Amino acid sequence: MxxxxxxxxxxxxxxxxxxxxxxxxxxxxxxxxxxxxxxxxxxxxxxxxxxxxxxxxxxxxxxxxxxxxxxxxxxxxxxxxxxxxxxxxxHVDHTAELTVGASMTVAEHLLPRWLGTFRSRFPEVTVHLRVQNSSTVFVSLANDACDLGFVESPTVPSKLCSTVVARDRLVLVVPPEHAWTRRRRQVTAEELAATGLLVREPGSGTRTTLDEALSEYRRAEPLLELGSSAAIRTSVAAGVGPAVLSTLAIADDARSGTVRTVDVAGLDLSRSLRAVWRPPRELTGPAADLVRIAKADIR
Structure with a gap:
């Protein structure tokens, strides 16, 4: 033969x-x-x-x-x-390039630090960043439009490889004068589900995580669908309504009192933030270097 x-x-x-x-x-x-x-x-x-x-x-x-x-x-x-x-x-040489797709929360609150470290260690690599929601990152990877993705979605398509690089938690945020800030009894998951919320667009990892957490309850229609956590944060502070957002996204506003966080009884909204890529399983080159930096950045 x-x-x-x-x-x-x-x-x-x-x-x-x-x-x-x-x-x-x-x-x-x-x-x-x-x-x-x-x-x-x-x-x-x-x-x-x-x-x-x-x-x-x-x-x-x-x-x-x-x-x-x-x-x-x-x-x-x-x-x-x-x-x-x-x-x-x-292929990694002085003309190497890396295209990264990142969901909004990761792109706004984590990637700038990761890319700063990456740039200082690997100045010869040109990085292209595409800020997309989690579902669009999956599509970009499948279409070979990016080399590496960072997502917030609770699930990852079976044909992609992934690893956890960070963790965060979603919290209920309301305007400072909202009635829920004065209650002695905690808001329940059923009450939250029955309340119109400011939400991200379908396909967002934040939206998907919330939808899955409240899937057993009858849901109210959203008050508004907005394309970024920043837009939702501003709307909450302006008194438009409550929202569920990442602790990464609302940390500064919560500290300043622009918005208030409210506990929800019995609802765990902890989640993993993941790096995702096409097979093979073992990541190499600049993409592997960036993932190592992300996993080492524990704060």
């Missing part, structure tokens, strides 16, 4: 069958249509001269030959992945 004809994609599928339990699941994990996956494995079987899968109506399983060869296939795929990672790392 000619080594040059060996299909690494087919070997990855074979490993996927071992990991996922069936060819259809392996195809989904690799982002390949089922018919194409079947043809790829069939071609590999012809090349190797042995049956690799036992096909049945309940799904495809590894044959004894396949069970033996998948061990070597896994090593080959892992080595090829490492080769690509090293090659990617060699």
């Amino acid at each position: 000619d080594l040059r004809s060996l299909d690494l994609g087919a070997l990855e599928l074979l490993v996927g069958v071992d990991d996922q339990g069936s060819l259809s699941a392996a195809a989904r994990a690799c982002g390949i249509a089922q018919p194409n996956a079947s043809r790829s494995i069939a071609r590999l079987e012809r090349q190797l001269g042995v049956p690799l899968l036992k096909r049945a109506t309940a799904g495809s399983k590894l044959t004894p030959h396949g069970t033996v060869l998948v061990h070597w296939a896994r090593r080959t795929v892992d080595d090829a992945t490492r080769l690509l990672d090293v090659a990617s790392g060699l």
Whole structure:
């Protein structure tokens, strides 16, 4: 057999069958249509001269030959992945560029410090920042429009890799003279859900986190949808209505008394802020450097 004809994609599928339990699941994990996956494995079987899968109506399983060869296939795929990672790392030179997509809260309150540190350590790397909501960051990564993202969303698409870089908490904020600031009894989650709030647009990590936390309650219509935490903060201070925002976003206003925070009984709005990127799992180059800086910046 000619080594040059060996299909690494087919070997990855074979490993996927071992990991996922069936060819259809392996195809989904690799982002390949089922018919194409079947043809790829069939071609590999012809090349190797042995049956690799036992096909049945309940799904495809590894044959004894396949069970033996998948061990070597896994090593080959892992080595090829490492080769690509090293090659990617060699691209980092004095003309390196890094495009970062960041959700609003991270971009406004954390990234300036992270990028300042990054710039001082890696002045040769040009960084392009795109401020977007979390769902748009996911789309940008999927479309290869950015190299690295930072999001507030409680979930991350399964095809992306992620790691937690920081944590924050959402809190209920109201105008200083709001009736809730004078109550002895805590506001309940049900009361909060039944109240019209100033909210971010759909797709925002802050909006998604709040929606998931209150998903079991009947919800009132929003008072207003606004495109940034700063706009919501200003509106709360002006007496338009209450809102739920990140502690990062309201810290200065809460200290000055421009807005007041109000506890909500039994509602945990703690959340993780994540760095996200396309596979492979092991991040390299400037993106890895920026993520390390973010994770080290614990305040």
